[in-house]
Amino acid sequence: MAIEEWREIENGDDDDGNLETQLLMKRKEGLEEDEVCSRRSNDMLYLSTFVAVCGSFQFGSCVGYSAPAEAAIREDLNLSLSQYSMFGSILTIGAMFGAISSGRIADYIGRKGAMRMSACFCILGWVAIYLSKEPILLDIGRLLTGYGIGVFSYVVPIFIAELAPKNLRGGLTTLNQLLIVMGASVAFILGTIVTWRTLALTGLIPCFTLLVGLFFVPESPRWLAKVGEEKEFLSALQRLRGKNVNISAEAVEIQSYIETMRSLPKIKLVDLFQTIYIRPLMIGVGLMMFQQFGGINGIGFFASETFASAGPSAGKIGTIAYACIQVPITVVGVILMDKSGRRPLIMVSAAGTSLGCFLAGASFFLKGRGLLLDFVPMLVVAGVLIYIAFFSIGMGAVPWVIMSEIFPINVKGVGGSIVVLVNWLGAWIVSFTFNFFITWSSYGTFFIYSLISLMTILFVIKLVPETKGRTLEEIQTSINSQ
Structure with a gap:
């Protein structure tokens, strides 16, 4: 159509x-065919x-x-x-x-x-x-x-x-x-x-x-529509949805949104700070900052040393468990992403990483004062494993998902680059400073990371929209209306 x-x-x-x-009947028939052919069309x-x-x-x-x-x-x-x-x-x-x-x-x-x-x-x-x-x-x-x-x-x-x-x-x-x-x-x-x-x-x-x-x-249909390749756009969308699936309504929605974006001026870096774009920029940059400054690269890169510093018995057990836990927990996050929604998943994840850092910090605090030394290695291992498990279920993936959803197509290039740059810059800062912070105060380092994770929850409640079950065009409408 x-x-x-x-x-x-x-x-x-x-x-x-x-x-x-006839057109409406085709749409009805297409919608009925969608369900029948869904497996093949995907x-x-x-x-x-x-x-x-x-x-x-x-x-x-x-x-x-x-x-x-x-x-x-x-x-x-x-x-x-x-x-x-x-x-x-x-x-x-x-x-x-x-x-x-x-x-x-x-x-x-x-x-x-x-x-x-x-x-x-x-x-x-x-x-x-x-x-x-x-x-x-x-x-x-x-x-x-x-x-x-x-x-x-x-x-x-x-x-x-x-x-x-x-x-x-x-x-x-x-x-x-x-x-x-x-x-x-x-x-x-x-x-x-x-x-x-x-x-x-x-x-x-x-x-x-x-x-x-x-x-x-196929190439991204939305990019093809953006650059004016309408024939290729329709072909790519049809290939992705299946030859028997009616794509007309989705194609109209995408094209209408692209045409609206074309009427806007070409975006430069300074333009991201305009009122219409500042909210998605704050969301993207904020989530990446909280993801990195929550300590993931410091804790991840130096996990073996962290376990060993808590006690000889923690080193080998902790390292093996750390290596084994990430993949299955990340799979759980994949399953929950479109069931629970982005906001609940990232808030639960941040709460868990905060708890994990608090437990690890508490263990080093006890060790420094010579208290409950038999429990310190176990507490460190538990804290770090809780941290990585909850990070893998939400904080690791959700910021990237939201980053890919929140920017309008005309600013996705500039805005996305800034967000990814912030992520890598944060990764370098945390991995570079981790050992210095640990030398300064091992328990203080983990308590700081725990606090940052708690701040993530407040940030999500205040600024981050729920994007589950919405088209990219609907997300833009929701962000701009707030």
């Missing part, structure tokens, strides 16, 4: 009653999501690479601790540059084009790491992979959100976080089995899988 015909009916311009009846959507989250898996592989490879790389290349620290941290610097440019790139060459480019950067980076015999090539490789995952961290959730129908969008977008966790876990496990050079080569697998898969999936 043509978009123009639907607009005629909506505007009351159709003079042929029979045509209106095949392309699921394939597209799988291809996209190969970028997320690559993200996790890059993050998880440095820990298991540290001893072997330092021995083979004769690196000092400071040289290896540079190798580890330069990933975040590359990711910041990727975040800054990600929105513009995804807007200019499309979501698929941005993912292709990111995969190529990661391939070059992994090859450089594999071939490196000097620190400089090692760092260049790490910087390239960092840039690639910086772009991936923006474009993957955006691409999935723009493809998915509203009833599946939350769960599918959450797969981004699940595959990040899986990629890191796989890298950690493989790193105990294979050499560091072989481990670098395994990082090529998700890149090549993504590059091949992109030939078989």
Whole structure:
């Protein structure tokens, strides 16, 4: 059914009653067919999501690479601790540059084009790491992979959100976080089995899988509509929903929204601070700040040292449990995303991370005063595991989902880049300062993180809208009306 015909009916311009009846009957028939063909019609959507989250898996592989490879790389290349620290941290610097440019790139060459480019950067980076015999090539490789995952961290959730129908969008977008966790876990496990050079080569697998898969999936329909490719837009939307599904109403809604956005001026960075855009910017930036400054990268990167500092018995048990708990809990978050809603999930998650940090802080407080020393290791392990479990169920994924939903299509590039940049900057600050804070006061560090998690709940109550069950266009209307 043509978009123009639907607009005629909506505007009351159709003079042929029979045509209106026929169109409405087609819609009714299409809606009935939707339910019958739902499983088949979602095949392309699921394939597209799988291809996209190969970028997320690559993200996790890059993050998880440095820990298991540290001893072997330092021995083979004769690196000092400071040289290896540079190798580890330069990933975040590359990711910041990727975040800054990600929105513009995804807007200019499309979501698929941005993912292709990111995969190529990661391939070059992994090859450089594999071939490196000097620190400089090692760092260049790490910087390239960092840039690639910086772009991936923006474009993957955006691409999935723009493809998915509203009833599946939350769960599918959450797969981004699940595959990040899986990629890191796989890298950690493989790193105990294979050499560091072989481990670098395994990082090529998700890149090549993504590059091949992109030939078989459509571009984001909303991006195609934005750049004026109406024929390709309709074709992509039909492929995603299924050949027997009536897409007319959804196509009209998307096109109408895009046309409204086209009437607005081209957005620059300074324009984000206008009244119409400041609310989604505050939501996106605020959630990323609370996610990072709640301590995830400090606690995650140095979990083994945290367990060991509480007592010898906590080290091995805590590290194994930490490695095993993230993936199944993240799966639970995927299931709950479109059932419980974004707001309840993130508030429950923040409450749990606050509790976990409080328990860990209390254990170090007791240890410092020589109280209940037999219970201190168990309390540290319990606190950190509660923290990571509740983080994985909501705080890890929900900010990325909401980021992909709240920005209008005309500011998604600039706004999304700023939000992702804030996330990576926060990740660097927390991971860099964690050891300094622990040296200052181990219990004080965890109490600060606990307080920040509590502040997250207040922030969500005050500013964050519920986006569950709404189209991206309905979300914009809701945000602008508040």
